[in-house]
Amino acid sequence: MIEEFTEKFYRDPYARELVSKVLSCEPAGNGFAVVLDDTIFYPEGGGQPADHGTLRPDDGNGELRVTDVRRRKDGTIVHFCDAPVSAGTRVTGRIDWDRRFDLMQNHSGEHILSGLVHAALGYENVGFHMGEMITIDFSGPMDWETLMSLERQANGMVYRNLPIAQSYPDEAELRELSYRSKKELSGKVRIVTVPETDACACCGLHVARTGEIGLIKCFSLMNYKGGVRIEMASGRRALSELTRRVDQSIELSRMLAAEPGHIAEAVQRLRGESADKDRRLAEVMTWYFAAASEALPADRPLQILFEEGLSPVETRRFCDYLLERGLGAVALVLSRQEGGWYYCLGSRRVDVRAHAKALNANLSGRGGGSAEMIQGTWAAEPERIREVLGKEFSDVRL
Numbered sequence: 075m076i077e078e079f080t081e082k083f084y085r086d087p088y089a090r091e092l093v094s095k096v097l098s099c100e101p102a103g104n105g106f107a108v109v110l111d112d113t114i115f116y117p118e119g120g121g122q123p124a125d126h127g128t129l130r131p132d133d134g135n136g137e138l139r140v141t142d143v144r145r146r147k148d149g150t151i152v153h154f155c156d157a158p159v160s161a162g163t164r165v166t167g168r169i170d171w172d173r174r175f176d177l178m179q180n181h182s183g184e185h186i187l188s189g190l191v192h193a194a195l196g197y198e199n200v201g202f203h204m205g206e207m208i209t210i211d212f213s214g215p216m217d218w219e220t221l222m223s224l225e226r227q228a229n230g231m232v233y234r235n236l237p238i239a240q241s242y243p244d245e246a247e248l249r250e251l252s253y254r255s256k257k258e259l260s261g262k263v264r265i266v267t268v269p270e271t272d273a274c275a276c277c278g279l280h281v282a283r284t285g286e287i288g289l290i291k292c293f294s295l296m297n298y299k300g301g302v303r304i305e306m307a308s309g310r311r312a313l314s315e316l317t318r319r320v321d322q323s324i325e326l327s328r329m330l331a332a333e334p335g336h337i338a339e340a341v342q343r344l345r346g347e348s349a350d351k352d353r354r355l356a357e358v359m360t361w362y363f364a365a366a367s368e369a370l371p372a373d374r375p376l377q378i379l380f381e382e383g384l385s386p387v388e389t390r391r392f393c394d395y396l397l398e399r400g401l402g403a404v405a406l407v408l409s410r411q412e413g414g415w416y417y418c419l420g421s422r423r424v425d426v427r428a429h430a431k432a433l434n435a436n437l438s439g440r441g442g443g444s445a446e447m448i449q450g451t452w453a454a455e456p457e458r459i460r461e462v463l464g465k466e467f468s469d470v471r472l
């Protein structure tokens with residue numbers, strides 16, 4: 075084993091391939107834990123996920139897939155592989171470079187934004203996760219305009235193509251240094267510095283110059299635990315997420331027949347039109363309720379109406395309409411639906427909820443509500459419904 079911070083991936087974060095010797099291989103879970111005498115595989119840590127890749131033994135015995143890499147407490151780096159390999163074998167390790175470079179771009183982008191947020195607002199990065207999106211939790215509130223202004227500054231640092239440096243200051247130097255750190259540090263400390271932007275204790279891997287980050291983009295901001303959580307992405311990942319969203323806005327603008335920059339106005343207009351239609355429809359429905367209830371005998375304490383094609387909301391409105399006009403002491407409106415009826419049963423005088431259980435049991439249905447109104451479904455024929463309701467409310471008078 076070699077000392078921490080001296081592994082090949084620290085000496086040369088751009089190395090994609092390395093020949094090393096297998097020190098040990100033991101069964102672990104569903105696979106094997108392989109220790110090498112040096113490695114280009116970054117072990118999960120400091121918020122940065124582990125590298126993936128392959129190990130190819132020089133004895134010609136196929137190829138091992140590396141699916142995870144961890145650093146043990148004693149500092150040893152363990153490669154979790156899908157096949158065993160004998161100790162002493164020389165292997166060529168190759169990392170999934172696209173994945174690694176993406177992680178380097180995103181980790182460096184995160185440092186720049188965190189450093190700028192810290193400098194501008196004094197907030198700490200209190201949570202950092204590199205998933206599909208990069209999420210950062212900051213320790214204080216922030217609005218979108220502020221974040222966008224800091225994002226512009228962050229991209230300014232990208233355009234300047236500044237060198238990102240790693241250093242290992244001793245204790246005395248460290249005391250003099252101003253840097254961001256999540257915890258109290260002991261032992262050898264690695265400081266990653268972006269000129270004029272950030273210094274941070276970090277064990278992760280970074281691009282050599284800010285220009286390689288390409289692009290830093292924030293996608294969301296929400297309040298979280300007294301501070302904010304932002305979603306961001308850098309580099310290729312930011313570009314592909316932006317591409318996905320641009321494609322979507324092109325599709326939307328086609329659907330809405332609006333310029334891509336004017337989708338919100340088009341949706342606003344549609345919503346306005348839709349609300350107008352809802353109002354108009356409610357009016358028309360009220361005319362329909364009036365016409366449909368015209369034929370009802372006014373002297374009946376229990377009014378029952380079977381309807382076709384009313385929605386649950388319309389069924390309830392119709393029931394309300396009848397009750398408001400005093401048509402019956404108990405009003406029942408039903409609308410046909412698959413396998414039976416949607417019902418709405420209401421009264422201003424009788425506690426209809428008290429009848430719900432018996433009705434649902436007798437009419438193979440379900441539902442409930444308040445003392446004034448119950449709603450649900452019944453799977454029974456109209457004659458049966460009339461019969462059961464007639465019995466249930468036989469003592470109700472007008």
Ligand SMILES: [Zn+2]
Binds near residue numbers: 185277
């Ligand atoms: Zn870091």
